[in-house]
Amino acid sequence: MRTSTYSAAALRESYGIDVSAVDMGPAGQLGVGAAWARVPPGARSVANQHDEIETWVIVAGAGEAIVDAERHPVSPATVVQFEPFETHFVENTGETDLVFASFYWRDGERAGRAAGGVEHRRFDERPIFVFSSAPTPNGDLHLGHLSGPFFAADVFVRYQRMTGADAWHITGSDDFQSYVVAAARHEGRKPAETAAHYSKEILATLESMDIDVHQYTATSRDAAYPAGLQAFFSRLAASAAVAPRECPGLFDGRTGRYLYEADVAGGCPTCGSDTGGNVCEVCREPNFCVDLVEPRATASEARPREGRIAQYALSLRDLRADVAAHHRLGRVPATVKELADRVFRRERLDVPLTHPSQWGVPPAEPGLDGQVIWAWVDVAFNFLHSIEELGRRLGYDWRADAPRADWKIVHFLGSDGTFFHPILHPALYRLAYPEWTPDIDYHVNEFYLLDGSKFSTSRRHVIWGKDILDPSSVDAIRFYLALTRPEGRRTNFELSAYEACVQDTLIGTWQRWLNDLGARVETRYGGLAPDAGLWTPEHTAFLARLDTWLDALTGSLGQDAFSLNRAAEALHGIVEDVTSFARLQAPLAEIEGWRDEARTTIALELAAAQLLATCSAPVMPRFAARLAAALGAPAPAEWPRRVALVQPGTRIDLAAQVFFGGSPEPSPLLPWLSRLVRGVLRLQEDEPVHDKTLVSLGMESLQAIALQYQLLDQVGADVSIEDLLGSRDVAELATLIASGLAPEVVTAQAQEVPA
Numbered sequence: 084m085r086t087s088t089y090s091a092a093a094l095r096e097s098y099g100i101d102v103s104a105v106d107m108g109p110a111g112q113l114g115v116g117a118a119w120a121r122v123p124p125g126a127r128s129v130a131n132q133h134d135e136i137e138t139w140v141i142v143a144g145a146g147e148a149i150v151d152a153e154r155h156p157v158s159p160a161t162v163v164q165f166e167p168f169e170t171h172f173v174e175n176t177g178e179t180d181l182v183f184a185s186f187y188w189r190d191g192e193r194a195g196r197a198a199g200g201v202e203h204r205r206f207d208e209r210p211i212f213v214f215s216s217a218p219t220p221n222g223d224l225h226l227g228h229l230s231g232p233f234f235a236a237d238v239f240v241r242y243q244r245m246t247g248a249d250a251w252h253i254t255g256s257d258d259f260q261s262y263v264v265a266a267a268r269h270e271g272r273k274p275a276e277t278a279a280h281y282s283k284e285i286l287a288t289l290e291s292m293d294i295d296v297h298q299y300t301a302t303s304r305d306a307a308y309p310a311g312l313q314a315f316f317s318r319l320a321a322s323a324a325v326a327p328r329e330c331p332g333l334f335d336g337r338t339g340r341y342l343y344e345a346d347v348a349g350g351c352p353t354c355g356s357d358t359g360g361n362v363c364e365v366c367r368e369p370n371f372c373v374d375l376v377e378p379r380a381t382a383s384e385a386r387p388r389e390g391r392i393a394q395y396a397l398s399l400r401d402l403r404a405d406v407a408a409h410h411r412l413g414r415v416p417a418t419v420k421e422l423a424d425r426v427f428r429r430e431r432l433d434v435p436l437t438h439p440s441q442w443g444v445p446p447a448e449p450g451l452d453g454q455v456i457w458a459w460v461d462v463a464f465n466f467l468h469s470i471e472e473l474g475r476r477l478g479y480d481w482r483a484d485a486p487r488a489d490w491k492i493v494h495f496l497g498s499d500g501t502f503f504h505p506i507l508h509p510a511l512y513r514l515a516y517p518e519w520t521p522d523i524d525y526h527v528n529e530f531y532l533l534d535g536s537k538f539s540t541s542r543r544h545v546i547w548g549k550d551i552l553d554p555s556s557v558d559a560i561r562f563y564l565a566l567t568r569p570e571g572r573r574t575n576f577e578l579s580a581y582e583a584c585v586q587d588t589l590i591g592t593w594q595r596w597l598n599d600l601g602a603r604v605e606t607r608y609g610g611l612a613p614d615a616g617l618w619t620p621e622h623t624a625f626l627a628r629l630d631t632w633l634d635a636l637t638g639s640l641g642q643d644a645f646s647l648n649r650a651a652e653a654l655h656g657i658v659e660d661v662t663s664f665a666r667l668q669a670p671l672a673e674i675e676g677w678r679d680e681a682r683t684t685i686a687l688e689l690a691a692a693q694l695l696a697t698c699s700a701p702v703m704p705r706f707a708a709r710l711a712a713a714l715g716a717p718a719p720a721e722w723p724r725r726v727a728l729v730q731p732g733t734r735i736d737l738a739a740q741v742f743f744g745g746s747p748e749p750s751p752l753l754p755w756l757s758r759l760v761r762g763v764l765r766l767q768e769d770e771p772v773h774d775k776t777l778v779s780l781g782m783e784s785l786q787a788i789a790l791q792y793q794l795l796d797q798v799g800a801d802v803s804i805e806d807l808l809g810s811r812d813v814a815e816l817a818t819l820i821a822s823g824l825a826p827e828v829v830t831a832q833a834q835e836v837p838a
């Protein structure tokens with residue numbers, strides 16, 4: 084027998100609390116580890132996740148165990164158990180030490196199940212606020228912007244909503260950035276005019292890319308905003324880490340104007356790259372303008388001079404442990420933790436929170452006339468303000484000045500925002516709301532290049548969103564950006580590669596298969612989905628593969644492993660897999676003795692098409708809705724748990740659909756069919772009919788029967804009266820008829836048209 088008695092003297096600091104190991108005998112004997120732990124009054128442990136199952140037996144004190152923002156009271160004689168990967172920490176809410184014994188062991192099967200499932204992070208029961216970094220309204224959005232946070236946030240929210248979660252996409256226009264002042268000066272306008280102009284353009288571009296935004300806050304045009312921001316700043320100013328200090332500053336050599344951000348350029352003091360003021364896009368580290376190597380003013384020839392200025396400044400180093408604890412709670416990329424480690428190694432890290440400017444919101448505190456609250460403080464508050472505004476419209480009492488523990492925030496940002504959003508902002512929140520534990524996931528993208536170099540408005544090296552997006556291209560753009568956007572590395576956009584992807588992949592592979600599948604359903608099953616009949620081992624294996632694709636998509640669109648690159652690859656994977664399956668099964672398609680197997684093949688291809696429609700919905704909502712409609716279903720709204728067959732007897736309308744690439748090439752049969760239609764209806768020879776339905780041309784059922792007979796007689800096409808008098812125009816009917824005929828019949832008939 085062994086005994087272990089709790090001894091405060093044996094404790095060591097670990098994960099923010101005091102811990103001592105308990106000897107449970109030779110290692111591996113029981114496979115159970117044990118430890119005593121003490122949390123002093125008012126303290127909390129650092130949140131963590133691990134693969135072991137962990138059980139606590141509370142022996143003294145009182146507190147709360149927190150799992151995914153849910154609080155559970157604990158006191159002596161309470162036992163709690165954490166499943167693998169549950170994010171947990173403990174807080175002492177009492178007056179005396181909270182003491183517990185912890186036992187932990189590995190169960191590989193249970194850990195594997197938890198890692199594979201989505202349940203170990205409680206997303207479905209919490210409001211999820213998905214932010215895409217608010218754009219600076221100093222220009223419209225180009226493809227580089229559009230490949231980044233907005234698009235990813237839109238897909239993320241669409242997927243979460245399909246799983247039943249309450250998720251909202253929040254963005255806005257970050258009006259008070261100094262870059263707006265620079266753009267306004269350049270354009271000879273007032274900053275407010277420039278902000279309002281581009282804010283409107285940006286919103287229109289987001290709409291043209293089918294990016295749904297549920298809350299769009301334009302900070303300079305929101306009446307409640309300035310007072311809210313001032314109150315937030317007052318909380319910061321009241322904290323010990325923020326105070327007015329004499330800071331070094333950079334000034335115009337001639338006019339003495341204060342220079343920062345867009346006003347100044349020079350060598351990054353950390354990596355030497357050419358950079359603007361306050362942050363370097365290459366190494367992502369902050370600078371303070373005076374430390375730039377050979378700084379120069381962007382709007383003046385005079386050499387800038389160094390001086391001193393009283394500003395509110397934050398001693399960010401004091402918050403080092405808080406930022407690290409924040410980085411253990413949610414999904415935080417390694418590049419963010421690495422940058423935090425780098426900047427916190429600096430001996431001093433005093434960040435000015437106010438700057439001299441005429442554009443922005445001044446602090447309510449007196450003393451620093453002519454200064455405004457820095458735009459990056461503004462952005463931190465804007466998120467909370469936007470949640471409050473959204474809540475007001477939805478009927479929830481969410482308040483910017485009382486953020487809640489159960490809010491799940493997911494933030495999409497570009498790598499140049501790494502210092503601000505995941506490092507500076509949690510420090511500000513810690514100071515403003517010490518009681519709040521913000522639970523934030525971060526998704527960071529790198530730069531998207533255009534033909535090998537950065538998008539640049541000034542060099543006109545740019546493709547504007549509005550120039551390439553229209554209703555017929557938006558799905559293709561979304562697919563291509565999903566496939567190539569810069570996740571974890573810089574990637575490149577080339578127009579020719581995009582066009583090749585549309586032609587070869589989306590039209591040449593996806594659309595060709597869907598049209599061909601539709602034509603086979605028309606000719607062999609009268610346009611109705613057949614029931615699956617007899618199954619071969621290949622059929623069963625293909626169904627299992629579809630389930631694997633569904634799992635891959637569930638993983639790559641879910642919160643832990645979110646990646647549009649992988650999601651787009653998996654969508655294409657479905658199509659590659661089904662086209663090769665269809666090719667291998669084709670030899671049996673027309674053989675009478677194997678017809679029960681042949682219809683199983685078609686049923687499985689339709690199941691693949693249905694899976695493609697559903698799983699495309701977050702990435703390509705238009706395509707998904709149209710494909711679903713062609714399969715007789717409403718727009719996909721629920722994420723499937725498993726692959727399902729299309730209900731037998733459903734009318735399938737795939738043969739003539741144009742999903743990608745705009746208007747279709749007219750069928751070579753169109754002139755012949757137009758002549759036939761004019762003949763039956765006794766119309767003039769030059770009467771245009773290609774874009775009209777037969778009903779709108781005045782065709783009645785007896786005439787339709789006559790036309791049906793001629794189609795059968797002349798080319799052997801069996802077209803139903805329902806199709807003839809349906810919603811297709813004559814051009815679409817020509818495509819439909821051609822899809823059911825052998826190519827040589829189409830060519831022969833096309834050549835028979837008299838001049």
Ligand SMILES: [Zn+2]
Nearest residue numbers: 351354363366
């Ligand atoms: Zn740098």
